[in-house]
Structure formats: structure tokens, C-alpha cells
Amino acid sequence: MKRIILLLFAVCLSHSGLAQDKGSVLITNGTVVTITDGNKENADVLIEDGIITEVGQDLAAPIGVETIDASGKYVMPGIIDAHSHIAGVDINEWTNPVTAEVSMEESINPNDVNIYWALAGGVTSIHLMHGSANVIGGQNETLKLRYGSSMDEMRFKGAPRTIKFALGENPTRVHGQNFNVKPRTRMGVEQVIRNHFDAALDYKRNRKDYLEAKEAYEKGQLSKPPVPVAKNARMDALADIIAGEIRVHCHSYRADEIMMLMRVFNDYGIKDYTFQHANEAFKIAPELRENNAYTSVFSDWWAYKFEVYYSTAFNASILNANGVTNSINSDSGELIRHLNHEAAKTVHYGGTSKQDALKMITINPARQLGIADKVGSIEEGKQGDVAIWSGDPLSIYSIAEATFIDGKKYFDRSEDANDMRLQANPEEDFGRSQQRWYDANGRQGGSCMRGAEMRFTNQGMKYQQSTK
Amino acid sequence: MKDAERTMKYLSSLVTGLALMLVTTLSVDAQITEKATFGKFAITNATIHTVSDGVIENGIVLINGETIEFVGQKAKIKPGYTQINAEGKHLYPGFMDAGTQLGLKEIGAVDVTNDQAELGEFNPHVRAFTAINPSSVSIPVTRVNGVTHVISMPVSGRFSGKATLIDLYGYSPDSMAVSPNAALHLNWPSAVKGGYWDDRSDEKVQKEYEKNLKELNKFWDKAVFYDKMVASYDENNANQEMPDTDKKMEAMSEVINGNIPVIISVGNKKDILNAIAWTEQHPDAQFILAGVHDGWRVADEIADAGLPCLVSTLYTPERDYDNYQRPYQNPGLLHEAGVKVAISTGDTENVRNAPYHAGYAATYGLGKEEALKAITLNAAEIFGVQDKLGSIEVGKQANLFLSDGDPFEPMTHIEQVFIRGYKIPMVSRHSQLNDEYLNRGAKKN
Numbered sequence: 001m002k003r004i005i006l007l008l009f010a011v012c013l014s015h016s017g018l019a020q021d022k023g024s025v026l027i028t029n030g031t032v033v034t035i036t037d038g039n040k041e042n043a044d045v046l047i048e049d050g051i052i053t054e055v056g057q058d059l060a061a062p063i064g065v066e067t068i069d070a071s072g073k074y075v076m077p078g079i080i081d082a083h084s085h086i087a088g089v090d091i092n093e094w095t096n097p098v099t100a101e102v103s104m105e106e107s108i109n110p111n112d113v114n115i116y117w118a119l120a121g122g123v124t125s126i127h128l129m130h131g132s133a134n135v136i137g138g139q140n141e142t143l144k145l146r147y148g149s150s151m152d153e154m155r156f157k158g159a160p161r162t163i164k165f166a167l168g169e170n171p172t173r174v175h176g177q178n179f180n181v182k183p184r185t186r187m188g189v190e191q192v193i194r195n196h197f198d199a200a201l202d203y204k205r206n207r208k209d210y211l212e213a214k215e216a217y218e219k220g221q222l223s224k225p226p227v228p229v230a231k232n233a234r235m236d237a238l239a240d241i242i243a244g245e246i247r248v249h250c251h252s253y254r255a256d257e258i259m260m261l262m263r264v265f266n267d268y269g270i271k272d273y274t275f276q277h278a279n280e281a282f283k284i285a286p287e288l289r290e291n292n293a294y295t296s297v298f299s300d301w302w303a304y305k306f307e308v309y310y311s312t313a314f315n316a317s318i319l320n321a322n323g324v325t326n327s328i329n330s331d332s333g334e335l336i337r338h339l340n341h342e343a344a345k346t347v348h349y350g351g352t353s354k355q356d357a358l359k360m361i362t363i364n365p366a367r368q369l370g371i372a373d374k375v376g377s378i379e380e381g382k383q384g385d386v387a388i389w390s391g392d393p394l395s396i397y398s399i400a401e402a403t404f405i406d407g408k409k410y411f412d413r414s415e416d417a418n419d420m421r422l423q424a425n426p427e428e429d430f431g432r433s434q435q436r437w438y439d440a441n442g443r444q445g446g447s448c449m450r451g452a453e454m455r456f457t458n459q460g461m462k463y464q465q466s467t468k
Numbered sequence: 469m470k471d472a473e474r475t476m477k478y479l480s481s482l483v484t485g486l487a488l489m490l491v492t493t494l495s496v497d498a499q500i501t502e503k504a505t506f507g508k509f510a511i512t513n514a515t516i517h518t519v520s521d522g523v524i525e526n527g528i529v530l531i532n533g534e535t536i537e538f539v540g541q542k543a544k545i546k547p548g549y550t551q552i553n554a555e556g557k558h559l560y561p562g563f564m565d566a567g568t569q570l571g572l573k574e575i576g577a578v579d580v581t582n583d584q585a586e587l588g589e590f591n592p593h594v595r596a597f598t599a600i601n602p603s604s605v606s607i608p609v610t611r612v613n614g615v616t617h618v619i620s621m622p623v624s625g626r627f628s629g630k631a632t633l634i635d636l637y638g639y640s641p642d643s644m645a646v647s648p649n650a651a652l653h654l655n656w657p658s659a660v661k662g663g664y665w666d667d668r669s670d671e672k673v674q675k676e677y678e679k680n681l682k683e684l685n686k687f688w689d690k691a692v693f694y695d696k697m698v699a700s701y702d703e704n705n706a707n708q709e710m711p712d713t714d715k716k717m718e719a720m721s722e723v724i725n726g727n728i729p730v731i732i733s734v735g736n737k738k739d740i741l742n743a744i745a746w747t748e749q750h751p752d753a754q755f756i757l758a759g760v761h762d763g764w765r766v767a768d769e770i771a772d773a774g775l776p777c778l779v780s781t782l783y784t785p786e787r788d789y790d791n792y793q794r795p796y797q798n799p800g801l802l803h804e805a806g807v808k809v810a811i812s813t814g815d816t817e818n819v820r821n822a823p824y825h826a827g828y829a830a831t832y833g834l835g836k837e838e839a840l841k842a843i844t845l846n847a848a849e850i851f852g853v854q855d856k857l858g859s860i861e862v863g864k865q866a867n868l869f870l871s872d873g874d875p876f877e878p879m880t881h882i883e884q885v886f887i888r889g890y891k892i893p894m895v896s897r898h899s900q901l902n903d904e905y906l907n908r909g910a911k912k913n
Contacts (some may be wrong), residue, residue: 169577282901305576318905337792
């Protein structure tokens with residue numbers, strides 16, 4: 001028993017030690033891509049104890065702080081992916097059209113090698129999202145890619161709570177088509193949301209009344225005990241959305257369904273929301289702007305299902321030109337490795353400026369996740385999440401050379417080993433060669449529907465790989 | 469608001485609205501009816517990346533009909549040529565993606581629009597050429613990015629069917645086809661587990677592999693026998709019974725005799741070695757490996773076997789314990805060992821990203837020049853069409869594009885594409901939607 005307590009103590013100690021894992025570094029003479037204040041040539045960035053304390057020229061390293069010469073290189077804020085499923089353990093709690101009570105909070109694998117691969121692409125933060133099988137899915141978790149730390153240390157401290165919504169084909173197929181449960185149509189999707197919001201408001205009022213009455217009864221101010229209104233985690237989460245305590249990130253594609261949700265949100269006074277994927281957002285850019293809605297889109301994915309058939313890779317540029325704060329996301333363990341080039345495609349499709357393209361993978365996703373006061377640009381006072389690139393980060397010939405989170409180096413190409421796994425199982429000597437090199441059945445590595453597609457197999461339904 | 473102001477505001481919004489409507493209507497109309505033009509073109513002042521013969525600065529390319537008539541620095545341009553001043557622009561041969569399903573699959577999740585996977589294990593007689601939809605929305609989307617040619621292939625079963633080599637302009641598969649039957653696609657029977665979800669025992673995996681291989685060999689041997697039987701009957705039918713027609717066997721004839729190659733999709737090291745050993749048993753046939761994610765592990769063996777490889781770069785490492793850069797480095801490592809490589813995305817609607825696959829290969833070891841070959845001339849050579857495609861040379865088909873920079877860079881714009889001499893309208897659904905919605909204007913439309 002004593003040993004166990006000691007062991008627990010040691011584990012707690014080591015973890016709290018890691019939680020303080022911040023570093024100091026001086027990166028000199030690079031082209032600093034500040035994002036919020038243009039590019040600064042031959043500039044230095046000083047990070048002290050995890051915080052950017054100075055951006056300028058000819059800075060001196062405090063005693064004991066390592067200096068890295070970035071001459072001829074670019075220093076850029078860590079890339080932020082507003083839609084990811086890497087490092088996720090379970091993705092979809094698909095069993096009900098509404099599962100607002102569940103959370104990705106305890107569904108994080110800090111040892112997922114995909115984290116390392118993302119760091120090697122200059123990414124420092126991700127929005128680990130619940131899947132898209134339900135209209136109102138689970139709560140997401142914003143992470144810092146502290147590879148090999150603990151579940152708790154992976155979480156982005158101070159990031160607001162967010163929740164996944166999903167409109168269109170995914171929830172209507174999973175619930176309506178397969179389980180014969182509403183919603184079967186986009187009409188039904190709207191009512192599922194409205195019904196649950198109404199129920200949450202009623203619950204909140206009734207629960208409050210009950211608790212007040214209970215208190216009054218206990219104080220002897222009431223003669224009879226009130227009829228109890230049980231605590232309901234799902235209703236609590238829904239009420240928190242309406243109260244503005246949880247930001248909605250909604251999987252959506254078509255213009256009509258995006259308009260629908262904005263109407264619903266206006267009716268319930270919900271603000272600060274982001275449409276994820278939003279392939280048809282370009283059709284209603286003025287309306288999105290008017291509602292201060294955010295969008296987070298693919299650079300060029302389309303045609304893998306009907307609701308993305310009338311898409312355009314110009315989506316991001318059109319949104320940007322219309323004043324919508326847009327980010328480029330991956331939703332993929334592959335795309336997250338080169339989000340810089342996904343952003344560069346907005347220059348190709350629609351002539352977005354290079355500075356705006358870079359914003360779409362840094363400050364814009366930071367705004368959407370409510371962490372723009374902490375990360376997303378290189379500014380004094382912000383957290384030291386930066387990457388050093390061999391050249392212009394938008395160029396295909398540039399390579400991320402080192403990636404820092406809170407001033408601590410998590411990736412260094414010069415120290416990169418072949419096997420970077422943290423949990424190696426020597427028994428598992430299989431490749432993934434059965435995963436065909438060609439795109440046999442739609443998108444690879446179905447992320448948004450991970451976990452839910454197995455349901456189709458069990459139900460004797462067609463195995464769905466192709467569902468983002 | 470004062471009345472006058474209100475009237476003015478109304479009038480100005482009306483004018484803007486009308487003007488916008490006019491512009492929108494005109495532009496949309498123009499796009500729908502715009503056709504490719506054909507004739508004589510003189511592209512001048514271009515930086516010509518010939519691929520076969522280096523780079524020519526301030527060069528001239530003359531196109532006459534389908535053919536490149538002149539490539540060089542000085543030429544007297546006769547009347548009748550439409551001149552295109554390409555000052556500051558780069559001219560490249562059209563890119564080729566050596567492995568796609570373009571034209572066969574329209575919308576991934578809508579089954580009735582999927583023609584890439586026929587039922588059955590052995591389908592050498594089904595042809596991608598038959599099912600190429602020239603009106604696929606993905607075709608213009610692809611070609612405006614400089615990809616002018618693709619191998620499009622069936623993908624299911626063991627022998628999936630015949631892949632076709634098409635260009636991306638035309639009103640029928642017949643007008644688009646360079647080689648209607650370009651190759652036969654074979655999914656190599658794997659002798660390794662598929663992944664963590666594969667709960668078969670090692671013995672079972674091996675047993676299933678042996679069974680699959682036996683079936684493959686049986687089918688192949690039968691084809692060889694059938695071919696001999698038919699040949700013998702054709703030679704002298706005096707005392708012989710006429711063999712019954714067998715479409716599958718007939719379709720194998722050009723394969724077993726090496727007139728068209730077999731594309732073997734294979735990924736894992738062990739499988740690649742098995743496939744190599746198998747190809748050596750069939751010296752009369754031609755083989756190409758595709759996918760080969762573990763290719764770098766056995767690059768020397770592949771080189772010794774003389775097998776070209778169709779490769780991509782934008783996928784996650786084959787194994788969790790592989791270095792993160794391996795997918796990017798694979799083409800370079802194969803090339804270094806002496807393997808001829810060509811780029812194949814394996815994609816459908818995003819074949820337009822083929823140049824970026826090449827760009828990654830270029831950055832991580834292959835180099836720009838070889839990467840350019842991998843997406844042009846190598847692909848043409850692998851499929852035996854280097855007399856027509858793959859470089860900017862006199863006598864070759866006029867498949868080229870003009871860009872404002874390096875086409876491997878995602879930021880570069882492709883400004884004009886020529887396919888088979890046709891000057892292609894630079895529009896696609898994606899650009900049309902942009903034109904229609906960029907300045908959509910009034911909020912209550």
C-alpha cells in the first residue's frame with residue numbers, strides 16, 4: 001500500500017513538473033512573420049519562460065538562454081488547426097441525435113505519433129473535435145501538441161469550451177436513414193436543434209425554480225417539498241450554449257443549412273460560432289459577414305459526397321474578400337502535415353494575399369477558438385508557440401526545421417529519428433499497405449465519422465469510408 | 469433619411485444591381501458557350517521548359533493544328549498564327565497523372581455515379597475507356613491546373629480491368645483516348661496484415677495469400693493456354709475444334725504477350741518482393757508497380773527487376789515507426805536506386821494536386837528536374853507514348869501550359885492550357901462559381 005501511495009505521489013510530481021514545462025529561447029536574424037504586424041526582416045524573437053517577451057533587433061540572450069541563428073530562415077507562429085481528430089481516442093458518440101453532455105476532454109492520446117508528424121509541419125495547436133454523426137455532438141477540446149505529455153497537459157489552458165454541431169447528410173443518414181429516428185431531413189435537423197434549445201431553457205428555469213424552492217423548504221419557508229427537477233448534464237450543456245459559455249463549431253456544407261442555423265442562433269441569441277467545412281459558405285458570404293459568423297474550410301476538398309458537389313476551391317478567397325474571418329483546416333492526419341501549402345492554395349484560387357493566407361492558419365483559427373489573446377501571432381506577451389522554416393512558409397520548397405510550444409522545443413529536424421513513437425509495440429510489425437494508394441471509395445481515414453462507420457458495418461449497412 | 473437621399477440611394481443601388489446582373493449574365497453565358505479554339509498559335513518570349521532538352525529563355529513555340537511545329541529562339545512567324553506574348557511566363561509540357569479514377573467516379577458517396585469498381589475478382593475485359601464520362605465536372609477542374617493527361621483505372625477485385633490513358637479535352641472517350649487500353653490493373657494479393665483492425669493470425673494471412681496467388685496463377689496460366697489454343701486454331705483449323713469465345717481470356721492476350729503492361733498496386737515491402745518474384749516468372753509480359761509506399765525499403769530490388777514505379781507523396785507514413793518524411797522521400801530514394809518514377813495521385817476530383825505531389829518529391833530528394841520528368845516524360849515513356857507526349861519537342865502533340873511561375877508552387881497561377889493543339893477555355897465549375905459569387909452584391913438576392 002505504501003508503495004502504491006509513493007508511486008502515485010511520484011506520478012503526480014512528475015506530471016505537475018511537466019505542467020510547468022516552459023522554455024526560453026532567443027531566435028535571431030530570421031524573417032519574422034508576425035501575422036499581426038507584417039514580416040520583419042533580420043529580427044529576433046525572445047521567448048522567456050514560455051512567453052514572447054521581445055521582438056526586435058540585436059537582442060541579447062539572457063544568461064542561460066539558448067540562441068538559435070535563423071539567418072535566411074523564417075520564424076512563424078505555430079500553425080493552428082481548427083478542425084482535427086488526431087490525438088483523439090474516441091471520436092463519435094453516435095448513439096443519439098443529441099449528445100451535448102459528452103466531451104473529448106478525456107479522449108486524448110498524448111502519445112499519438114500523428115502529433116509528432118503535425119509538429120513536423122509546424123503545427124502547435126489543434127481543435128480536437130467530436131465527430132459529425134449527430135446534430136448536436138459532443139464538446140471538443142482545444143489542445144497544445146505537447147507530444148508525450150499527459151492528457152491534462154495536452155489541454156490548452158484558458159481556451160473557451162466549444163461543442164460540435166452537424167447539419168446535412170451525416171446526421172440525417174446516421175439517425176434518420178439507419179435508425180429511423182429524427183432527423184431524416186434538413187427540416188428535421190432544424191427542429192431537433194430548436195426542440196432541444198427550448199427544452200434546455202425550460203429545464204434551466206425549472207431547475208432554478210426547484211433549487212430555490214428546495215432551499216426555501218429547507219429553511220422552513222415552504223410547508224411542502226417541491227417536486228424535484230433532476231440535474232441533467234445534456235440540458236446543462238445546451239443551456240450553456242445559449243448562455244454563451246460554449247462556442248458552437250458546426251459541421252455544415254450547404255448554404256441553406258448554414259442560413260438555417262444562423263436564423264436559429266439569432267432567435268436564441270447565440271453568438272461567436274464557426275461553420276466547419278462550409279463548402280457553400282461562399283454563396284452567402286454577405287450574410288455570414290452580417291452575422292459575424294466565422295468559417296473554417298478545406299482548401300480544395302469537394303465532390304466526395306453530394307452536398308459538396310457544388311463547391312469551389314475559391315471558397316476561402318471569396319469569404320476573405322467579403323470580410324468573413326476564415327481559417328483553413330485539415331480534418332485529416334495527412335493535410336495537417338502541410339497546412340502551410342493548403343493556405344498557399346488560397347493565393348492560387350482567388351488571389352488572396354500571402355499575408356491573409358497565413359492568417360488563415362494562425363490568427364484566424366485562434367480567433368475562432370477564442371485563444372487569439374494567447375497565440376496566433378508573434379507579439380510580445382503572447383505564448384511562445386513558434387516554428388522555424390527553411391524559407392517562405394507558403395513555398396513548397398520550405399521545410400519546418402524546429403517547432404516550439406511555450407518556448408520548449410518539441411520538434412527538431414536535425415534530431416529527428418526514424419522511429420518517433422512513444423508507445424512502441426514490437427508485436428505490431430504491420431504496415432498499412434492494405435490502405436490502397438488510390439482513392440478507392442472516397443476520402444481516406446474518415447475522420448469526422450470515425451467510430452460511427454463501424455455502426456454501419458454492424459448494422460449490415462454499406463461500410464462508409466467516404467464521409468467527412 | 470431625406471427623400472432625395474433615399475431616392476438617390478435607391479437609384480444607385482438599382483444601377484449597381486443592374487450593372488452587376490449584366491456582368492454576371494454576360495460572364496456566365498460566355499463561360500458556358502466558350503469553346504476551345506484550334507488552329508495555329510505562336511507562343512513567344514516564353515521560358516520554355518522542354519523537359520527533353522533543357523530550358524530555352526525567350527523562346528518561341530509554334531503550334532500548327534495538333535502538333536508542335538517549332539521550338540527554339542528564332543523563327544519567322546508567318547501570317548495566320550495567333551500570337552501569344554508569353555513574356556515573363558513559363559511554358560511547360562502538360563502534366564500527366566499516371567494513376568487516377570478521373571472520369572469514372574463523379575461523387576464519391578453517391579454509388580450510382582461510381583463506375584470504377586465492377587463486381588468480381590477477375591475482370592480483364594472491363595475497360596475504363598468504356599465508362600469515361602467526358603462531361604465529368606472534375607475534368608475541367610483538373611486541366612486548368614496544367615494536368616492534361618491521366619491514366620484512369622478500375623480499382624476493384626484482383627484484375628480490376630483495363631486502365632485507359634486519356635487527355636482531358638474532348639466530347640467523347642474516343643476523342644480523348646491516347647491509348648484506350650493502356651494497361652491492366654492488378655491488386656497484388658497481400659501477405660501481410662492490413663492494420664490494427666486485422667485480427668487474422670499470421671498463418672491465416674499466409675494461407676489466404678497462397679490461395680489468392682494460386683487463383684491468380686491459375687487465371688494467368690489459363691490465359692496463356694487459351695492464347696496458344698486460339699493461335700494454333702488460327703494457324704491451322706483443319707482438324708481442330710473451334711475454341712469457344714471467352715472474353716476474359718481474349719482480354720488477357722495483349723497482357724500476357726506484353727503488348728500492354730500490368731499495373732501492380734502494391735505497398736508493403738514483403739508484398740513488393742513477392743510481386744517482383746512473380747513478375748520474373750512472366751518474362752513475356754510488362755509490369756509497372758504502383759503505390760509502393762515501402763518502395764524505398766527495397767529500392768535496389770525494384771531497380772534490379774527493372775520495374776518502373778507510379779508514386780505519390782501526400783499520404784501519411786506507411787508504418788507508425790517510419791520517419792515522417794518517407795512519403796515525401798520515396799520517389800527520390802527510388803530514383804537514386806535507378807528506378808524510373810512517375811507521379812500518380814490515385815485521386816479523382818483532386819487530381820489537380822498532382823503538381824504538388826511532384827513538388828514534395830522535388831523538395832525531399834528527387835530535385836526539380838527529375839520531379840518534372842516524373843510528371844511528364846517518364847509517365848509518357850512508361851506507357852509507351854513518348855512519341856506524342858511528355859515534352860516540348862517538334863513533332864509531338866501540342867500539350868502545354870503557360871504559368872506565371874513554378875507550377876510546383878501552390879501559389880503559382882496556370883494561365884493557359886493547350887491540349888492536342890486546342891486552346892482550352894480556362895474555366896471550370898470552381899472558377900464559374902467564383903465569378904458568380906465573389907461580388908454577389910445585394911444581401912437580399
